[in-house]
Amino acid sequence: xxxxxxxxxxxxxxxxxxxxxxxxxxxxxxxxxxxxxxxxxxxxxxxxxxxxxxxxxxxxxxxxxxxxxxxxxxxxxxxxxxxxxxxxxxxxxxxxxxxxxxxxxxxxxxxxxxxxxxxxxxxxxxxxxxxxxxxxxxxxxxxxxxxxxxxxxxxxxxxxxxxxxxxxxxxxxxxxxxxxxxxxxxxxxxxxxxxxxxxxxxxxxxxxxxxxxxxxxxxxxxxxxxxxxxxxxxxxxxxxxxxxxxxxxxxxxxxxxxxxxxxxxxxxxxxxxxxxxxxxxxxxxxxxxxxxxxxxxxxxxxxxxxxxxxxxxxxxxxxxxxxxxxxxxxxxxxxxxxxxxxxxxxxxxxxxxxxxxxxxxxxxxxxxxxxxxxxxxxxxxxxxxxxxxxxxxxxxxxxxxxxxxxxxxxxxxxxxxxxxxxxxxxxxxxxxxxxxxxxxxxxxxxxxxxxxxxxxxxxxxxxxxxxxxxxxxxxxxxxxxxxxxx
Amino acid sequence: xxxxxxxxxxxxxxxxxxxxxxxxxxxxxxxxxxxxxxxxxxxxxxxxxxxxxxxxxxxxxxxxxxxxxxxxxxxxxxxxxxxxxxxxxxxxxxxxxxxxxxxxxxxxxxxxxxxxxxxxxxxxxxxxxxxxxxxxxxxxxxxxxxxxxxxxxxxxxxxxxxxxxxxxxxxxxxxxxxxxxxxxxxxxxxxxxxxxxxxxxxxxxxxxxxxxxxxxxxxxxxxxxxxxxxxxxxxxxxxxxxxxxxxxxxxxxxxxxxxxxxxxxxxxxxxxxxxxxxxxxxxxxxxxxxxxxxxxxxxxxxxxxxxxxxxxxxxxxxxxxxxxxxxxxxxxxxxxxxxxxxxxxxxxxxxxxxxxxxxxxxxxxxxxxxxxxxxxxxxxxxxxxxxxxxxxxxxxxxxxxxxxxxxxxxxxxxxxxxxxxxxxxxxxxxxxxxxxxxxxxxxxxxxxxxxxxxxxxxxxxxxxxxxxxxxxxxxx
Numbered sequence: 019x020x021x022x023x024x025x026x027x028x029x030x031x032x033x034x035x036x037x038x039x040x041x042x043x044x045x046x047x048x049x050x051x052x053x054x055x056x057x058x059x060x061x062x063x064x065x066x067x068x069x070x071x072x073x074x075x076x077x078x079x080x081x082x083x084x085x086x087x088x089x090x091x092x093x094x095x096x097x098x099x100x101x102x103x104x105x106x107x108x109x110x111x112x113x114x115x116x117x118x119x120x121x122x123x124x125x126x127x128x129x130x131x132x133x134x135x136x137x138x139x140x141x142x143x144x145x146x147x148x149x150x151x152x153x154x155x156x157x158x159x160x161x162x163x164x165x166x167x168x169x170x171x172x173x174x175x176x177x178x179x180x181x182x183x184x185x186x187x188x189x190x191x192x193x194x195x196x197x198x199x200x201x202x203x204x205x206x207x208x209x210x211x212x213x214x215x216x217x218x219x220x221x222x223x224x225x226x227x228x229x230x231x232x233x234x235x236x237x238x239x240x241x242x243x244x245x246x247x248x249x250x251x252x253x254x255x256x257x258x259x260x261x262x263x264x265x266x267x268x269x270x271x272x273x274x275x276x277x278x279x280x281x282x283x284x285x286x287x288x289x290x291x292x293x294x295x296x297x298x299x300x301x302x303x304x305x306x307x308x309x310x311x312x313x314x315x316x317x318x319x320x321x322x323x324x325x326x327x328x329x330x331x332x333x334x335x336x337x338x339x340x341x342x343x344x345x346x347x348x349x350x351x352x353x354x355x356x357x358x359x360x361x362x363x364x365x366x367x368x369x370x371x372x373x374x375x376x377x378x379x380x381x382x383x384x385x386x387x388x389x390x391x392x393x394x395x396x397x398x399x400x401x402x403x404x405x406x407x408x409x410x411x412x413x414x415x416x417x418x419x420x421x422x423x424x425x426x427x428x429x430x431x432x433x434x435x436x437x438x439x440x441x442x443x444x445x446x447x448x449x450x451x452x453x454x455x456x457x458x459x460x461x462x463x464x465x466x467x468x469x470x471x472x473x474x475x476x477x478x479x480x481x482x483x484x485x486x487x488x489x490x491x492x493x494x495x496x497x498x499x500x501x502x503x504x
Numbered sequence: 505x506x507x508x509x510x511x512x513x514x515x516x517x518x519x520x521x522x523x524x525x526x527x528x529x530x531x532x533x534x535x536x537x538x539x540x541x542x543x544x545x546x547x548x549x550x551x552x553x554x555x556x557x558x559x560x561x562x563x564x565x566x567x568x569x570x571x572x573x574x575x576x577x578x579x580x581x582x583x584x585x586x587x588x589x590x591x592x593x594x595x596x597x598x599x600x601x602x603x604x605x606x607x608x609x610x611x612x613x614x615x616x617x618x619x620x621x622x623x624x625x626x627x628x629x630x631x632x633x634x635x636x637x638x639x640x641x642x643x644x645x646x647x648x649x650x651x652x653x654x655x656x657x658x659x660x661x662x663x664x665x666x667x668x669x670x671x672x673x674x675x676x677x678x679x680x681x682x683x684x685x686x687x688x689x690x691x692x693x694x695x696x697x698x699x700x701x702x703x704x705x706x707x708x709x710x711x712x713x714x715x716x717x718x719x720x721x722x723x724x725x726x727x728x729x730x731x732x733x734x735x736x737x738x739x740x741x742x743x744x745x746x747x748x749x750x751x752x753x754x755x756x757x758x759x760x761x762x763x764x765x766x767x768x769x770x771x772x773x774x775x776x777x778x779x780x781x782x783x784x785x786x787x788x789x790x791x792x793x794x795x796x797x798x799x800x801x802x803x804x805x806x807x808x809x810x811x812x813x814x815x816x817x818x819x820x821x822x823x824x825x826x827x828x829x830x831x832x833x834x835x836x837x838x839x840x841x842x843x844x845x846x847x848x849x850x851x852x853x854x855x856x857x858x859x860x861x862x863x864x865x866x867x868x869x870x871x872x873x874x875x876x877x878x879x880x881x882x883x884x885x886x887x888x889x890x891x892x893x894x895x896x897x898x899x900x901x902x903x904x905x906x907x908x909x910x911x912x913x914x915x916x917x918x919x920x921x922x923x924x925x926x927x928x929x930x931x932x933x934x935x936x937x938x939x940x941x942x943x944x945x946x947x948x949x950x951x952x953x954x955x956x957x958x959x960x961x962x963x964x965x966x967x968x969x970x971x972x973x974x975x976x977x978x979x980x
Contacts, residue, residue, distance in 0.1 A: 085971045086900070122935075126866075148896075155887040162926070167933045174930060181926060185886075186919045192896070193915060196903045 031132035038125030054109035087210030096492035116260035130160035176256035187239035194232025240273030254322035259366025300333030308437030335416030343419020353408030382454025408482030512563035522546030543608035573977030575623035595946035599852035600648035614640035618748035657732025672712025678705030688759035730798035739843030763816035779806025780917035814905030825979035834894035841956035864936030875957030
């Protein structure tokens, strides 16, 4: 079934492209929303149906390249299910949020969105390292096109930077994968890329550290963590709204997912030895991202830097090596997906209306658009970590986990929450409050479509914030099977 | 010669017989169309008989030729590439050459030369094949009547390729002096002096081969020749002539154990690393797509040397050969597709070689743009394309053979490479200025590049049949 869903998204992409010519400019958007809706319905039905005795909601195994023991092995456990559902949900949101933004090439635009998401679903479910890498790269090209074609003034630079960073770190991962496969081949005589089989590979500790770093480089770049974060502010700022929503909501999460699913379980000891440095990088990301966010004058760039800070919490949560920390990382992945995606949509809506992202050219917008003001306030507050909303749960748990592992680092990370409050409120103050900017005479407010999307996202955040138990259970089931906790 | 020997020779016999028949036909019927169709028939027949020849097993033909699965793989590949070249050339040559009959015959002769080169384990066959190939290529490059580009390129190619051949020939003479045989065979017990002489001979042979493969630092001629030659011929030079020389290099290195000698191994490693790095770095600076692809082919030949180095290790030998074959198959497809698009877009006056000619191609000619994008991404080694499978093979072979320096150079080279391949793709995504009309293009050219583009993607997603086929062939 999982492969069918991936193929559905790929086929819908082709259909959307073709439908523009044969049906009309609206058809691609409709095809896209329908495809994501089917995917979301499937994910929810699998969830409600409960896992099989193996703990998996769905699984598939088809031989692909027997020469190298490569197969199309896909399976979906709690964590995968959570991420797939988030992917489908944000897919709908991304399409709806950019309904009016794109003026040319609707068909190819939706094609790219659907193909990115197909790659993402593959990454979240692949149980074969070759397949994982394959999907990892499949996400890349369509995202490149989204930025390069429909981006803003400096799109060429931003898209190239995005591609180079991801591709080079990806090559390091490929090298690590192959080295792992051949190490396993030498000791077992079996050449295979199967994740389950490679979990049991007997790797010399010194080599394991290098291989782990290869994976870590790829995932930390995607996450992103300082010092390989520099592609993100550019890519986000230049991307069209739907691109930013997908990038922040989903693509960054593949980095986090990779750490949780691949890097740590494959090399538990090496990861444990490396955990101090990883947590340190996380803390630096939190503080650096926060300070950089505060010093931005561009609405979108500010949100982009805040993303780097939030991703730092995931890093410290994962490398805390305890259940609470991992739970926190996973909840943050979900909550950040909603809150940051919403803020990027807001940035896109403002740019569409004012033709600028500069906050100095905003101010007092609440007067013109109270509904946009309310929603911005809500998501800023969520992003800042207000109790009762999803981000709080995630960051709190991540910090709690980190506290059990390394107290000074946890304390330093907590400072990040204060910094977040500063830049969050600063963002609100500069754009929607303060003296109304005389240059902005009037600005249309959100209509029913935008509001319903925003309310959906807000509802999801409240749900994760007030009743995180379903998410924790899904995540917990996976954490128990990863076998990384001491 | 046995009956099995004859059936093993079928592809070469069909090809050479076809050339003779076609020569006589065009003597009576001076028509480019007849020569074109005739060439396609001959090449088609060659492709058809190649699987028949496969059934006979390895056949040694009088010591001069060695027809094995490895050789037949190249026979099929070259005939396929020649078909693509012929189809692309037809409409391209019309405004450039009044009578184009000889062109197709030259193409067949060049293919024959390449096929012989790939099927020999003897210096005489080696020289024969490579010269038949090169001499036809000089004429093919200089074929268009107008413009000084082709003539200049042909002269340059003639001089430098000739220099390469004479270096090689001197090397062969020295090797013969020591070993006393023209066959590819390891030398027996040698004195200190003889060893030195042999090493010098082999080094000269290698230099000649490096010239032909345009590896750094013997690459200077490549961008000029690629730029000046007619676009479809450039595609042929970049694929068939390179693959043929590579095939014989691999055969020689494995038979004689060149790579076992520490010094020569280091030479090959240095040349490979230099080619990967310099080829990619210089490609960054190009604004002409033919020159860009020339530098990229230098880098790709550097990548391929990994297979030669790795295959020297006994337990990785068959994997190294397999890697080379898979890589070359992919390389031929994607390079032909790239030059094919250049050919199709070229108008009667000049080739579409300026990168600016590709601005906004996605909106003007989505199909051609998609093919060129597939080719560029494949050359960059991005998944969903055969180039990824090929690069995956190389990294795997490098890791398996513990050739770490080469693997790292490959990673660095690919990383640089992505930048200029993406520049092509990015140029195509630009918004065209309003009112730009797309001129008509040759439909048969479009079909052939679409077939090439589709095979790049299909083999990138379902590589298993090709891999199984190549594995079944066995090594040289």
